[in-house]
Amino acid sequence: xxxxTQNPRYLITVTGKKLTVTCSQNMNHxxxxxxxxxPGLGLRQIYYSMNVEVTDKGDVPExxxxxxxxxxxxxxILESPSPNQTSLYFCASSLTESNYGYTFGSGxxxxxx
Amino acid sequence: xNSVTQMEGPVTLSEEAFxxxxxxxxxxxxxxxxxxxxxxxxxxxLLLKATKADDKGSNKGFEATYRKETTxxxxxxxxxxxxxxxxxxxxxxxxxxxxxFGTGTRxxxxx
Numbered sequence: 248x249x250x251x252t253q254n255p256r257y258l259i260t261v262t263g264k265k266l267t268v269t270c271s272q273n274m275n276h277x278x279x280x281x282x283x284x285x286p287g288l289g290l291r292q293i294y295y296s297m298n299v300e301v302t303d304k305g306d307v308p309e310x311x312x313x314x315x316x317x318x319x320x321x322x323x324i325l326e327s328p329s330p331n332q333t334s335l336y337f338c339a340s341s342l343t344e345s346n347y348g349y350t351f352g353s354g355x356x357x358x359x360x
Numbered sequence: 361x362n363s364v365t366q367m368e369g370p371v372t373l374s375e376e377a378f379x380x381x382x383x384x385x386x387x388x389x390x391x392x393x394x395x396x397x398x399x400x401x402x403x404x405x406l407l408l409k410a411t412k413a414d415d416k417g418s419n420k421g422f423e424a425t426y427r428k429e430t431t432x433x434x435x436x437x438x439x440x441x442x443x444x445x446x447x448x449x450x451x452x453x454x455x456x457x458x459x460x461f462g463t464g465t466r467x468x469x470x471x
Contacts, residue, residue: 280458289463290404290449297456305458337403343456346411348394351403 249274253338253352260328260359268323268355270338278341279321280305280349281313283334290337296321297343328359362387364450366462373440373469381435381465383424383450391454393417393426393433398447398464407435407448445469 251272260266272279280295292305296315310332312324325332335356339349367382392411396404408417413428422437433450450462
């Protein structure tokens with residue numbers, strides 16, 4: 248089944264403790280992206296990657312890191328999480344052509360206390 | 361830059377009512393247009409899309425027509441069900457650029 252798999256689904260952590268949210272897709276998509284979803288603010292792009300070893304900042308990159316060492320994986324790293332990073336996170340992938348929409352993962356609900 | 365404007369929600373309807381959720385966009389050139397749906401506790405799922413002017417996307421009884429003259433892509437369904445209760449996002453994508461989302465419209469359908 249074609250899908251984007253995120254882990255974990257739920258995570259509660261403490262301020263400053265490094266964490267990684269994993270994302271993997273099995274559709275051979277070139278394009279991958281991370282979004283956060285917050286009430287009243289909609290979906291905001293954090294980082295994206297056009298292909299292996301090619302990443303760039305989205306609209307709200309501060310406090311996050313990503314890497315794209317393999318085509319299928321695009322982990323999101325929070326080196327020192329803070330409470331304002333409490334949010335619902337989605338990974339998405341796509342072919343690069345504009346006719347294609349994104350395939351989304353099921354989301355990771357992160358709480359930083 | 362590219363942007364999408366959706367009607368504010370929530371939209372509250374009774375079962376079998378007619379649904380319209382308005383979406384207008386601003387973009388240079390000819391973007392592809394999408395509607396996504398997010399059911400409670402889940403990720404976003406592609407509902408339908410249209411890639412050029414006058415195209416009609418349809419799925420699960422929902423329809424939307426790409427209107428270049430009015431820069432709109434309104435979502436419609438003739439008879440909503442309780443199971444259609446969700447948040448609906450309009451979005452556009454142009455070239456290799458990212459998908460740009462509207463803020464979402466919550467639909468609540470009561471029996």
